Amino acid sequence: MSEASALFQDVAERLFADACPLEVTAAAEAGEFPQDLWGALEDAGFLSMLLPESDGGAEASLADAGAILRAAGRHAAPGPILETILGRRLLADAGLAAPAGPLPIAFLGDGAPGPARARWGRAADLCLIVEQTSAGAALRFAEVACEGSDASFEPMDVITTAGATVAVAAGPAYEQALASAALLKSAQMLGAMDWCVERCLAFAGEREQFGKAIGGFQAIQHHLVVLAEESVAAAAIVGAALSAADDERLSLTAVARSRLGDAVDTARWFAHQTHGAIGFTREYPLNYRTRRLIAWRDDFGSTVFWRDRLAAQLIGAPAQDLWARMVQA
């Protein structure tokens, strides 16, 4: 990780530790927008971090934003944080000013990565639509109907009427925006997995059965090792994709989301198995991470969606060429 990213992560870690105790997440799941947390993120400049300095941003890299979102995921921070960071940048790239406040996002059009829904659509008057058209990535604003949620228990609102196109970015803009969203979501998932590893390690030292800490049982040690392996493997490929050059990032995103899908499934199982029944309660904080891992795994393209993308690069290769195609990915 670059020094800048490490610095962002440190500052973000302290901000979330302070402004995002579990009650904030729980209240958000009950429908309350996390106003104070939002103010703190805005004050710290995180929400505009990807903008040029001339627009009041920090000209931060995607990897820097990933560092913030990893901390956000660790703390199960609610609200359209990722969406606002990315949306402001997309609008700035199109020469448009972003509306103040939260900026939910949805990707629409042929080959869209999922249903026409926006996380926390209700947090703003309008949400930003990124649509693949023959001319390029069309940006529009849309209204939402406040209905629906997912395993995160946070709102996942339905896009209703989309307004006129406000800008069109030609070239690979749509793909790049989607890859950025998918990777930032990956960073958020890594954060939730980090928390699971740390909590499970601590729990294995605290919980005693048969007269000793369960971390003393070899079976539990192996569970924790597999959990850690999945988190380290996922971090390696997501880290590589976040810091890759633009053209390399597209295919590395497909690799990362494919691998992360399995990492998340495995990590959830091992984290819960290590905890026993207490981990299955609403009260114990584990579920706030594992429910988000369930939900986020499908955000900005499911594992299946990204595997289709990756397969398109590999299928049809003669045996002697597959290696070169994979290493390019």
Added chain:
Amino acid sequence: MSGAAALRLETAELPPQAEALRRELRAFVAEERAAGRLTDPTGFGMGFSPEMSRRIAERGWIAMTWPKQWGGHERSALERYVMMEELLAAAVPVGAHWVADRQSGPVILRFGNDRQRAEHLPAIARGERYFCIGMSEPSSGSDLASIRSRGDKVPGGWRLNGHKLWTTNAHRAHFMISLFRTTRGLDSKHAGLSQFIIPLNSAGVTVKPVISMAGEHDFNEVFFDDVFVEDDAMVGAEGNGWNQVSAELAYERSGPERWLSAFRLLAVVVEALGSDADREARQEVARLASHMLTLRRLSISVAAMLHAGLSPSVPAAMVKDLGTRLEQETVNRMRDLALKNGLTAPVLAELLQSGLLWSPAFTIRGGTGEILRGVIAKGMGLR
């Protein structure tokens, strides 16, 4: 480092000279293929070809990171990593020199004296001298420190007696670096162990084949009956053997060997599937490819950490544990894909059968999965 801190891993980029080297390696592979000296493998065993090893040495691709003084090429661990992945992905038969380059040479370089370095390293670097690993014994596998083979001090040298087992390539290597107990009756079983460089043509050494369930002769049992070796055959300090084999095993575990053997099978299946592969096949191929490419990033990070002078034993053990399980899974998934799609490519059936027959060994050799997870658990502060 302990606890979650042991899990921190740096993202590493391959330097530009590594990409230049990749082009040279691919050109070499293409030449070898064109000249008919490189044929597609039909099995999972590592090919053994002294001729190929010498041609690879001529290009400077053995002893890449060693000092020039000892025949090395003073290149970086990341360049060496690229050499490994390109040669293994193309299934170049590198088995003759692989162990000497990967671990025996580095042990001599790090723990040996200048006479030993001068004697062995340039010959290894020329692709002419091959080594095998004498660690396991009939009663000592995972519990390596319990070995019984013993070395007794005699004037001018040591007398070795004992029995090594599962010694890959003992029948075609020139030397073995082997672990013996040189002091008995100590409190700790890890103390009193020493490593020796033993010429396999020494009087009293008997090598007998052990045929694997794949029907192949790769490993052996090796008997030592009053074998005399000179004082200078001991590598490193007397009694330092445990530290040295630990370092040696870290060299053995961090490479891309494991998941790349399964890659070849994937490549053959992808070719046989052709362009109109169905959704299920596409999903499976992408899934396994993403696992391999993720292990690749982990391997690169480990190489970068080695390059930075760190000893990343936890991530290295993770690469091997994840990689060997992936290797087994790939074989099973490819078998199903071949059946579902009626694939009948010429080498596929042979490669699949070889993969299935070799499969049990993947998670056993070089330290079992259980032992690797123990190493990782220790690094995480759980033990």
